[in-house]
Amino acid sequence: MNKLPNDWTQSTFGECLKYEQPTKYIVKSTKYNDNYKTPVLTAGKSFILGYTNETDGIFTQTPVIIFDDFTTDTKFVDFHFKVKSSAMKILRFNGKADIKFLYYLMQILYHRSDTHKRYWIAEYSKIKIPLPPLETQKEIVSILDKKFKAMDEIERLNNENIENLLLLKKSLLKEAFSGKIAP
Template identity: 45%
Template sequence: MNAISRSARSQGLPWNRVLLDKVATRGSGHTPNKKRADYWNGSVRWVSLRDTFRMDQGLISETTASITHAGLANSSAVVHPSGSVILLRDAGIGKSAVLQSDMAVSQHFMAWSCGPRLNNWYLYYYLQSMKSEFERISNGSTIKTIGLDYFRQLTIPLPEIEEQCLISRMLLDIDEFLASLEQLVTKKQAIKQGLMQELLTGRRRLPGFTEPWRTRRLCDLLTYEQPSPYLVRTSKQLDAGRVPVLTAGKTFILGFTNESHGIFRDHPVVIFDDFTTTSKYVDFDFKVKSSAIKILKARDGADLRFVHGRMQLIDFSLGDHKRYWISEYSKQELLVPDVEEQTAVAQVLADADDEIDALKVRIEKARSVKQGMLQELLTGRTRLPVQGEDDE
């Protein structure tokens, strides 16, 4: 077949759907008796629910637990060959991975060893594109699961193996690009953390600053306001709205509200959780959820970004469940420079944050592109030209 006719077959005709069991060998797994010490900590890697965090990253190379050959022989667990595609069918439904080496799995997983008509990475990405469907068809009151009957009847669109390989290569390339960006973010965050330790403590000085630092209490640097006028009235927040509702904890933005009164507009400020001592820098309009929030502003002679950054380095031990700002936290003594050096240090750290934020935006854009590619390439809506084996 010449290149033109081969490409026409690849791009012009719709893909057939085939039963997955016809092009791959399906298997599952089991958990050996946990009371038998001789069944555990052996040489056979065993993928379990404790490895959920390793899924959806392409290859899985390590496992939290391992079993012995005795554990394998005395259970229904089997070793699936390297390159097999595994899928979590409950307690994290739809997560998938490709085995980097021979491994066993628990009963929570499905595993497929692909035959010559099916590329394992094509199957991996197809399963990735099916996540919302897996969630939709799962059932169970306590732990949702997908029954084995579903997988016995599962069909997939099957282009020629050459096109499968091209699709897989494109998606692998974007995953490699994403991984490189995420590694760069991790590196930049580590660099920024090092800068904070050096610049906010005076161990390293910026050029042009030589004046000695002096000890000041937080309450001499910051003033506080109670949150009562800015508390949101509704108990449940909106997914979208005019004004974000904030917490000083990890979640930060709890949701949104369309309330028009009691909006805090005199920013920038730091919101401080009086019970946990966590804090967030805020430079936009907001309302708050908790009455335990203190709203902190800089006094004359203090740069708010610098002081907030320095607060992140305070080693403060929590004791009883009580409010800390007035009684203890505001009395913390810090070594600080004059306000000009504070501002210069804060700008260096802000520039580092901007660089990290820009990388995160690139990551989100790349993820969006990948999602679009999954929908286009794995449904056949966009076809890739396949180079013919014979050129006549």
């Protein structure tokens, strides 16, 4: 690890986060419906698998990080939820570090997860991390949140422009093949 500023320390994810097995939050029925209230989560790419009307066993102590124990994928969650399976850990604040700071830090770490095993306890929790004072962590999170919000807006506008260009192309093709465009 590079030399840290004087007021920063070195820690591990395991020292900064408490983990919980999600067993008591697993959804009983996979008959999801978008009209139901409670999202059912996975830490993988799909994230929200659907919505359930189950009212018991809902996780409410947010924010947390959900960690896929087999792929090491992570998601930051700040709303109530249920989960699909026990193949994840729910990582919670333990007082030492800002949870969103730790989530952002997890996004830049490369960790090889090429075998089918549970990674949190065996490896990921032991990864050494730089840890600034809590106030500095919160400032870093605030800056990142603002910058990511601006980038999300740029992405939204770019996607809108791409959609408009595709519509324009279709319109030009339609005109060309209906005789409205002539050489």
